[in-house]
Amino acid sequence: MKHESKPAVVLLSGGLDSATCLAICKDRGFTPFAISFRYGQRHSIELERASLIAERAGVAKHAIINIDLGAIGGSALTDVNLAVPKHELASEIGTEIPLTYVPARNTVFLSYALGWAEVLGALDIYIGVNALDYSGYPDCRPEYIEAFETMANLATKSGVEGKKIKIHTPLIQLSKSEIIQAGMKLGVDYGLTLSCYDPGETGQACGHCDSCLLRQRGFDQLGLADPARGK
């Protein structure tokens, strides 16, 4: 294990992407502080997975923040009145933004990460967004991340003092299979990760939602079995 004094805040959902992102952050010599959110998501079992992943990665601290995103509604992931769409890859059927989009989610999450970074004196934030094998969410695009970074440097003490805050997106240009390859080299146990939008109560992936399909295709392209399947 490499250790340097530089702390970094890492957004950790319990999914495949953020687990890989955490491993990359650590491999680059940062001391990771993981942050996860309980935001009224249906798939809150992912938080248990996030805790396991954080523990295995030996993070300096894992903060789970309760937020009220469900109270403002608007997504199949938080609104029990909307069904999670199955059998369709939004990124392949056009430019439509899918029903599983959560309003301003990454903006809210990154804002908390920014606040924590400022308290820790950290200048580095890691987020596992991906602009290729993603689900058509506007807040996963490189231009969004750049704009957030610009704003963050105007919002904070660090920015005013001329210390630059950096939002790291190591996965942004990788395909799902490249992400899996990168993570396997770093020893990520994908058996712990959960990517499904609509898992069973004990954490079985549905196998049919957008997120499951993208994940399955990633493992298929590598000729590998998903270690989380059948769990």
Added chain:
Amino acid sequence: MKHESKPAVVLLSGGLDSATCLAICKDRGFTPFAISFRYGQRHSIELERASLIAERAGVAKHAIINIDLGAIGGSALTDVNLAVPKHELASEIGTEIPLTYVPARNTVFLSYALGWAEVLGALDIYIGVNALDYSGYPDCRPEYIEAFETMANLATKSGVEGKKIKIHTPLIQLSKSEIIQAGMKLGVDYGLTLSCYDPGETGQACGHCDSCLLRQRGFDQLGLADPARGK
């Protein structure tokens, strides 16, 4: 009362500035949706005032969001181990960012407002930040607000669909006394507002914190008594 169909989300703290901002939003013909935050602040009595102000203004809805900002610490406003500084106007004693600065607070608040705006189909967000008689917080400056707006338009469905989200800051270039004048013309009852960082349990202003001093000077310059004094 003017009413149009255009909804706007208004950040409402219960203080003098945000009460004025709400009145201006309404006067401009928007249907206001007020949003307030319970974030571990010592001065949570301001939320009771926010509710009264929202009710009097006849907002379409008043959402109070519970957030965990206290959990990441770092400010005299949320951390009971830090004392609220008295008898010093940060904006006058130099460029130091004061202890009462809450990390990423406006960024977190605006992010929630953005999420709600998106759910409501609103393109307008009002925030009562002020760049003159303020307390030296970086996230009250015009360049910060512009950067947030740019980011917001990249983060959201509306932005992707070419509908422009606007962050309105009607108070940003006004002095405290000009804010009070504007509000009085619109019938704001400043007796309901509470600006103190460290009020008593029943809502008496301390009279000595940064926020109290700025407020008092505003009324003094107009030769008016603060209707909230002695309450």
